[in-house]
Amino acid sequence: MKAPRGDDRAEDGQAVAADIAVERGRVDAASEFSRLADRYLDTAYRLASVILGDPTEAEDAAHDAAVLAWRRFGTLRDPARFEQWFCRIVVNVCRDRLRHRRRHPVVELSSEEDERADLQTSDRSGQLLARDALDRAFVRLEPDHQIVVALRFYRDLTVDEIARRLEIPAGTVKSRLHHALRRLRTEMERQGWREEASDEA
Amino acid sequence: MRRDRASGEPPESDLREWLRARDAGPAPDRLRMRVAHVTRDAPPRRSTWALLRPVSALAVTAAGTVAVTVLILIAATTRGPAGPLAGGLAQSAGPTPTSSTDTLGLMPIGPWPRTGPVLALPIDGLPFALLVALPFVAALLLIIYLAWRSFADAHLSIVQEGFWARLWQIRPPGVWASRVAVVLVAAALVVVGCDLVQFGQANPLTYGNLESSDAVRTLGSRMGVGGGETYMSFVPGGQLSIMLDLSNQGELPLTVTSFDAALFGEQPAATFISSVELRLPQGATMGGAGPDDYYSEAFHPFEIPPQGSSSMLMVLHLKDCPAVAPGPTPGPDPFSVHGYLPTTGYVTIGTLPFRYSVLGTERQTDLLLNDSLGLVFGSDVVTC
Numbered sequence: 001m002k003a004p005r006g007d008d009r010a011e012d013g014q015a016v017a018a019d020i021a022v023e024r025g026r027v028d029a030a031s032e033f034s035r036l037a038d039r040y041l042d043t044a045y046r047l048a049s050v051i052l053g054d055p056t057e058a059e060d061a062a063h064d065a066a067v068l069a070w071r072r073f074g075t076l077r078d079p080a081r082f083e084q085w086f087c088r089i090v091v092n093v094c095r096d097r098l099r100h101r102r103r104h105p106v107v108e109l110s111s112e113e114d115e116r117a118d119l120q121t122s123d124r125s126g127q128l129l130a131r132d133a134l135d136r137a138f139v140r141l142e143p144d145h146q147i148v149v150a151l152r153f154y155r156d157l158t159v160d161e162i163a164r165r166l167e168i169p170a171g172t173v174k175s176r177l178h179h180a181l182r183r184l185r186t187e188m189e190r191q192g193w194r195e196e197a198s199d200e201a
Numbered sequence: 202m203r204r205d206r207a208s209g210e211p212p213e214s215d216l217r218e219w220l221r222a223r224d225a226g227p228a229p230d231r232l233r234m235r236v237a238h239v240t241r242d243a244p245p246r247r248s249t250w251a252l253l254r255p256v257s258a259l260a261v262t263a264a265g266t267v268a269v270t271v272l273i274l275i276a277a278t279t280r281g282p283a284g285p286l287a288g289g290l291a292q293s294a295g296p297t298p299t300s301s302t303d304t305l306g307l308m309p310i311g312p313w314p315r316t317g318p319v320l321a322l323p324i325d326g327l328p329f330a331l332l333v334a335l336p337f338v339a340a341l342l343l344i345i346y347l348a349w350r351s352f353a354d355a356h357l358s359i360v361q362e363g364f365w366a367r368l369w370q371i372r373p374p375g376v377w378a379s380r381v382a383v384v385l386v387a388a389a390l391v392v393v394g395c396d397l398v399q400f401g402q403a404n405p406l407t408y409g410n411l412e413s414s415d416a417v418r419t420l421g422s423r424m425g426v427g428g429g430e431t432y433m434s435f436v437p438g439g440q441l442s443i444m445l446d447l448s449n450q451g452e453l454p455l456t457v458t459s460f461d462a463a464l465f466g467e468q469p470a471a472t473f474i475s476s477v478e479l480r481l482p483q484g485a486t487m488g489g490a491g492p493d494d495y496y497s498e499a500f501h502p503f504e505i506p507p508q509g510s511s512s513m514l515m516v517l518h519l520k521d522c523p524a525v526a527p528g529p530t531p532g533p534d535p536f537s538v539h540g541y542l543p544t545t546g547y548v549t550i551g552t553l554p555f556r557y558s559v560l561g562t563e564r565q566t567d568l569l570l571n572d573s574l575g576l577v578f579g580s581d582v583v584t585c
Binding site for chain 1: 213215216217219220221222223224225226227228229231232233235236237239240
């Protein structure tokens with residue numbers, strides 16, 4: 001077996017040092033990411049649950065967002081903006097999931113007429129009736145509209161803040177909000193919800 | 202739940218309440234454990250695509266610029282030597298017709314009237330320069346807009362995502378198609394701008410020949426380096442008639458709209474001329490006894506067809522200047538005198554200012570006479 005020469009030993013030493021530096025950098029990044037992700041995981045999960053309306057799916061969405069965020073963690077130049085950056089990834093994951101839902105709708109066993117009749121004849125309170133109507137109307141919104149409504153009325157972000165987070169013009173946010181609210185009303189009325197009925201209740 | 206009375210939409214408070222009801226609360230421990238394992242999956246890396254994306258944006262912009270340049274070169278190389286007036290805007294990308302010099306000069310006069318439409322926009326001079334600059338500025342703004350959007354997309358892609366495919370997801374294919382259309386529109390604007398430059402530089406209205414001059418007043422002619430000169434005797438209060446020929450060397454019909462008397466008045470010879478009268482040939486009297494019979498129609502805007510020409514009679518009404526002595530008396534056969542040299546004072550008329558319209562655009566030109574006209578006086582020093 002040939003003994004290693006001095007040059008070879010030096011090269012090996014440099015390679016090991018480089019590996020250590022890379023590994024150290026990776027460990028530092030991992031710990032930094034874990035710290036930040038853990039800090040904002042609640043926020044991300046709750047936002048996902050509001051957008052998706054399903055805790056189980058929200059859990060998967062938050063996990064997927066964390067995976068994506070970790071893969072792209074190197075592109076985040078300012079850790080102070082992690083919350084906004086992570087929120088944007090969560091929103092994008094939720095949007096993909098909502099679009100997937102639209103392409104692969106789940107067929108409910110009860111028909112729309114049955115639901116309407118159920119709403120009108122059930123003995124549930126008017127508040128619950130209206131919430132059901134809002135729930136169904138929200139599902140029928142475009143994914144982008146659902147996201148804007150959630151950010152505006154759940155996270156209480158201003159139009160400008162939403163625009164910055166989604167990287168879209170403020171005018172687009174306003175437009176989406178306007179159309180979303182109109183669509184909500186239309187859908188709720190289409191489902192038989194009436195202001196008088198709920199007021200009486 | 203109430204409805205907003207003013208807008209008819211669900212009130213914000215109800216929406217907030219309903220959305221908070223969907224809030225699933227803090228993240229479950231199960232999720233925290235899953236996320237804790239995320240960092241073991243793959244090390245973070247700076248996306249190569251993220252670094253290359255600005256380069257790709259530059260490449261898109263450069264490709265657009267190259268496309269515009271190629272289109273300009275195609276348009277330039279296929280353009281006729283006389284510009285769009287020799288080829289037309291539509292023919293800029295096709296073979297250029299060969300202009301025939303045989304058709305210049307005197308031509309048989311076609312049937313009258315040949316009055317073209319007088320839709321003349323007075324946009325010569327600075328307004329015309331602005332009109333020429335407009336397509337270039339518009340093209341430049343479009344390219345800047347394209348570059349700006351490309352960089353915005355690159356930035357958006359870097360900030361938001363890590364996949365190359367996301368660039369296509371951020372902007373749907375329709376947007377990319379519209380960008381191609383923007384490049385084509387910019388190229389078309391540049392081509393139109395080049396055509397307008399050529400249009401501004403081309404002067405299709407030219408002077409043909411001095412067809413004839415008043416035999417009673419003509420003294421003779423002389424050939425010079427820059428062209429010939431015909432001399433006519435000045436008679437105070439009299440008039441001189443010359444028949445001249447205007448040609449259209451372009452491929453578009455032009456309409457001669459007016460004789461620019463104001464510009465003509467700036468010439469030294471105008472001191473001795475009280476008015477200029479233009480007459481056009483009248484078809485009904487063709488073959489009449491003399492010029493006055495033939496050119497009996499008063500001047501009005503008239504059209505000269507492409508590569509065509511038209512003659513007219515110009516009558517100069519001379520001022521009655523008491524201090525100016527009448528010019529010499531013509532000889533018996535003045536048209537055979539080709540080396541006439543005035544021995545007394547004289548002034549020459551070298552240019553005739555006309556206004557004409559092409560494609561509704563009114564232009565002004567000073568026609569340089571091949572055979573300038575000399576008014577010969579009876580003395581050396583003349584003032585009127």
